[in-house]
Amino acid sequence: MSYRLLVTGSAGFIGANFVNHWFTNYPNDRVVVLDALTYAGNRSNLAQWEI
Numbered sequence: 001m002s003y004r005l006l007v008t009g010s011a012g013f014i015g016a017n018f019v020n021h022w023f024t025n026y027p028n029d030r031v032v033v034l035d036a037l038t039y040a041g042n043r044s045n046l047a048q049w050e051i
């Protein structure tokens with residue numbers, strides 16, 4: 001079974017680490033990331049997973 005996830009705040013500290021953890025352990029799942037890219041969000045935190 002595979003899942004589709006929506007991760008808000010995904011470019012921040014907790015969100016990016018959660019996305020990294022999830023893709024490392026469940027590479028067949030799909031993850032949609034949503035972030036307002038405030039001072040705390042950095043898109044490069046997710047660069048390795050961008051397609």
Ligand SMILES: NC(=O)c1ccc[n+]([C@@H]2O[C@H](COP(=O)([O-])OP(=O)(O)OC[C@H]3O[C@@H](n4cnc5c(N)ncnc54)[C@H](O)[C@@H]3O)[C@@H](O)[C@H]2O)c1
Nearest residue numbers: 008009010011012013014015034035036037038040041042
């Ligand atoms: N290196 C470190 O150890 C480190 C670094 C950063 C934070 N922290 C700690 O982590 C904790 C906080 O981490 P966090 O990940 O919860 O917070 P965060 O502030 O790191 O990230 C929150 C994310 O949510 C996004 N965001 C804010 N409002 C939004 C909105 N309306 N819609 C979409 N996205 C939105 C921000 O742009 C940001 O990317 C704190 O305890 C902090 O001290 C530790």
